[in-house]
Amino acid sequence: MSRLYYIHDPMCSWCWGFRPTLEALLAALPGALSCSRLLGGLAADSSSPMPDEMRIRIQATWREIERRIPNTRFNFDFWSRNTPRRSTYPACRAVIAARILNPDAEVMMILAIQQAYYLEARNPSDDSTLGEIAREIGLDQQRFSELLNHHSTQQALESEIAETLRLGVRSFPGLVLQLGQGMWPVAVDYLSPEPMLEQIHNILDA
Numbered sequence: 001m002s003r004l005y006y007i008h009d010p011m012c013s014w015c016w017g018f019r020p021t022l023e024a025l026l027a028a029l030p031g032a033l034s035c036s037r038l039l040g041g042l043a044a045d046s047s048s049p050m051p052d053e054m055r056i057r058i059q060a061t062w063r064e065i066e067r068r069i070p071n072t073r074f075n076f077d078f079w080s081r082n083t084p085r086r087s088t089y090p091a092c093r094a095v096i097a098a099r100i101l102n103p104d105a106e107v108m109m110i111l112a113i114q115q116a117y118y119l120e121a122r123n124p125s126d127d128s129t130l131g132e133i134a135r136e137i138g139l140d141q142q143r144f145s146e147l148l149n150h151h152s153t154q155q156a157l158e159s160e161i162a163e164t165l166r167l168g169v170r171s172f173p174g175l176v177l178q179l180g181q182g183m184w185p186v187a188v189d190y191l192s193p194e195p196m197l198e199q200i201h202n203i204l205d206a
Contacts (some may be wrong), residue, residue, distance in 0.1 A: 002204065003036045004186070007164045009042040009176035010095055010113040011060055011088040011124055015173045017069040018190050019114065022173070025193035030204065037106065039095060040172050043163045050084040069190050078121040090148070090155065091124040094134070096156050097147035101139050108137045108175040177203055 006022065008015045050058075052066045062074040078084070091113050098109035099133040112133045116122040122129050127148060134144035147153050167183060175186035177200055182201045201206055 003178045004033055005038055005167060005176045006035060007038045007040045007169045008172050009040050009088050011117060012042055012172045015032050016114050016118050017065040018173045019074045021193055023191055025196050028193055028197055038164050039092040039157060040055050040164045041157060043086045046085050046087040046091045047082045054086060055084060074118050075121045077103050081121050082123040082152045085125045087125040090127060090130060092106045092157050093148055094130040095143050096153050098139060100147055101143060105137060105139060112137050178182050179203060189197055
């Protein structure tokens with residue numbers, strides 16, 4: 001069995017920068033190779049405001065990504081319009097809830113969360129924001145809200161986090177190629193799919 005695992009968090013800023021190159025990579029994968037997305041979970045649930053030091057560090061990361069990855073933009077109004085919290089598990093559960101309601105909505109939810117967070121200065125750590133996003137992408141908001149904090153959804157997230165750890169991934173975005181019983185890390189290139197495709201073909205052809 002051959003499978004490419006993409007490990008991410010919808011509130012991971014480097015994953016936002018990687019998105020266009022990831023799409024190009026997935027479009028160019030060999031037909032026999034399937035791709036599965038796994039949620040790594042950057043930060044557990046928290047009601048505490050983000051410390052000033054962390055706010056400064058994340059804003060600096062956004063600026064670095066804008067410098068390093070062409071055409072990647074962030075809306076820094078987020079920091080003045082919201083009370084940021086270091087809490088990404090709600091957004092991760094939102095992706096799982098969307099997947100349960102409609103498997104085709106998983107990718108739509110990921111992108112919608114990223115756009116809300118990075119372009120529209122909305123806070124995906126808030127359940128209310130996630131409910132609005134669910135409605136905007138055509139999901140039943142009431143059913144989504146019931147699933148968002150259901151214990152089974154949290155269990156599903158914990159299972160995916162455990163799987164990412166089993167794969168040896170500690171930072172996001174991450175790529176791991178499964179070939180039979182073997183697992184092969186694929187180095188992420190933010191600017192071009194070609195180096196990643198070359199790695200994948202070299203592993204498959206070995």
